[in-house]
Amino acid sequence: MGGTGFWWTWRVLGSLLLVPGILGWGKEGHYTICKIAEGFLSEEALAAVKELLPASAKGDLAEVCSWPDEIRHSYHWRWSGPLHYVDTPDFKCNYKYCRDCHDSAGHKDRCVTAAIYNYSMQLSSGYHESISESGYNLTEALMFLSHFIGDVHQPLHVGFTGDEGGNTIIVRWYRRKTNLHHVWDNMIIESAVKTYYSKDLAIMIKAIERNITDGWFNVIPSWKICANNQTVCPNEHASESISLACKYAYRNATPGSTLTDDYFLSRLPVVEKRLAQSGVRLAATLNRIFSSQAKQIADA
Template sequence: MDLYRRLWRMSSVPFVFFLGFVLIFGTRVQAWSKEGHIMTCQIAQDLLEPEAAHAVRMLLPDYVDGNLSALCVWPDQIRHWYKYRWTSSLHFIDTPDETCNFDYINNMTEALLFLSHFMGDIHQVWDREIILTAAKDFHGKDMSLLQQDIEGNFTDVRLM
């Protein structure tokens, strides 16, 4: 019995250290931020041809004044609502094929918001911390200046 207690104490020590590590440093690991989604949508909208930009503005509700980035985080906000529970799995790479189909698209505004949001999810490699650090250190917390610099690094996609 004494041996059992010694083994229990020895095996619980690494677990306690692991748990402490997770609690201390786990808060630093965060998902893609709203800022990343907002910038992705704004850059995408700025790169649209005039006709496509007009179509996007017509699909958006009046209260966002034609600004797609104002609603780019909407899919994250509603995915746990009963009406939109089917969308929760769409946020992950292992989504079953039968979940991704056109049967759910009966509202083009919602389809636009999901598409723009998931494009932001695809671009998660930018990483939340990189965006926020660059905005703070190099752009004086002004996300629009950071966005302009990112857009300035793009080549003219219309020439391709």
């Protein structure tokens, strides 16, 4: 896998007070991913997730999947900002862990793929050792991991360095001035909910779930697999994202352009498939982490 020299140490659970901030995938996107994941969890994984969730979640993983976005701009959590994305060289349209996984100051292993490796390791080793004796905060590890698996599937969270993943590309979404990153985080999903799903996110989630069980049924097993029996494989997912960013997100979205039906209708299927893949892969990851077999290996 990629680097393992994670320099940030685990933090004591801070206040769950939610503060305003820029959201990745938007709250609706992360909610959708975790709601889809809940439907694919094994009994063991579901029990473990419910055990680790904060009381405020009321047993629903989807309720806290935006938490890392909601706290990232507060002083105590500012260190987590670079963990939501990984920038790649402009126009190369590929991702390489050793080249790309660093923050803006050049500190290695500070990006979304490193964070996924880190928090999956914390969950796996900490949960199977003993929750009470673990040196990690497993509640936070669960929430961070669930969120970051979503982030790495958003194509512009693996975008170009020069435009900060589309954040500096100013466009219009129909009549509204925004930036390209925000279009992919929020606006495609919001427009879809309004246009096709009666302004009800739950209806959109059900439609994506039907696609998973029907339209994408034959490819679901391949979505779940990580090569070489790895617990997580975010490098592969990041490579998918930058490829999609070049093929769909950046194309026909130059600074000052107005994005309307042509862009929306051709990109919505990409967004919905990435949400589906995120949910299926999050569940597969948690199933591997919390399986009895994983515990037996840890105890051996």
